Amino acid sequence: MAEIKGSPVSLKDFELGEVKKPINKWILSQFNMRIKDATEALEGFQTRKALQELLFIFKKDIDHYFRRIEQELGDGEAKEEISNVLTYILSGWARLMSPFVPHTSEELWSKLEGEGFVSNAQWPEYDGDLIDEKVQKAEEIVQGLAGDINEIKKITSAEPNKIYIYVAPEWKWKVFEIAKDIGRPDIGRIMGESIKQNLHDNKKEIADFAKKVAREVTKIKYVGRIDEFSIIEESLDFLSSEAAAEVIVYEKPTYDPKGKFKNAMPYKPAIYME
Numbered sequence: 001m002a003e004i005k006g007s008p009v010s011l012k013d014f015e016l017g018e019v020k021k022p023i024n025k026w027i028l029s030q031f032n033m034r035i036k037d038a039t040e041a042l043e044g045f046q047t048r049k050a051l052q053e054l055l056f057i058f059k060k061d062i063d064h065y066f067r068r069i070e071q072e073l074g075d076g077e078a079k080e081e082i083s084n085v086l087t088y089i090l091s092g093w094a095r096l097m098s099p100f101v102p103h104t105s106e107e108l109w110s111k112l113e114g115e116g117f118v119s120n121a122q123w124p125e126y127d128g129d130l131i132d133e134k135v136q137k138a139e140e141i142v143q144g145l146a147g148d149i150n151e152i153k154k155i156t157s158a159e160p161n162k163i164y165i166y167v168a169p170e171w172k173w174k175v176f177e178i179a180k181d182i183g184r185p186d187i188g189r190i191m192g193e194s195i196k197q198n199l200h201d202n203k204k205e206i207a208d209f210a211k212k213v214a215r216e217v218t219k220i221k222y223v224g225r226i227d228e229f230s231i232i233e234e235s236l237d238f239l240s241s242e243a244a245a246e247v248i249v250y251e252k253p254t255y256d257p258k259g260k261f262k263n264a265m266p267y268k269p270a271i272y273m274e
Contacts, residue, residue, distance in 0.1 A: 160273035
């Protein structure tokens, strides 16, 4: 079995195996997307773009991934899955970087006990089944929350003890879907269809939200409904660590002293600190 540190691992007959953890699915999705984009760039003789995808942009993915898994390394089962994922990534990354940093790639390949020279190894092909837009969007939400919390703390000079997160209710997702189907920022049609479908009792809230959606509908990449509550709940340890405060997520606002729940949008949960 692969180890994150210590003795080298063999790539002979290596199989990735089942991946359960969302963060591991995310890094695999990101990696395969980088392979796809870099390969297309090289085929178009865009060497600089390929290097940017494989080195600079992917390094940001890896840095985030290591922050996310830090608290899981004490769990034997979690560590085993992480080890398999990292072996998969490193074996592919060594081959991808070989044209750009040949000596470093050969050294890494040797430590992984890859066969022969990495310069002679097969160029990795991306696995489309591992590229998942919903998984990517889910982690984008977590990253966005961590960034937004720290930005609010910085601007307000606040040091909160607790941070409350509110996810968008069902009716807002349905309004968003109506807006995507309409395909353009038509406030009247969005509002009219939402009222017609009786999505929410408060017509004023529907009208206000329709205005927001009309502004955002062409900006946001909509990948469908995702379970924001479960995604954030799964990430509470990470978010609490990043924020240096206890983070609590609400699906229904049983505690909302400042009425922040009304600001929650699909893909953009609302935040309250105290």
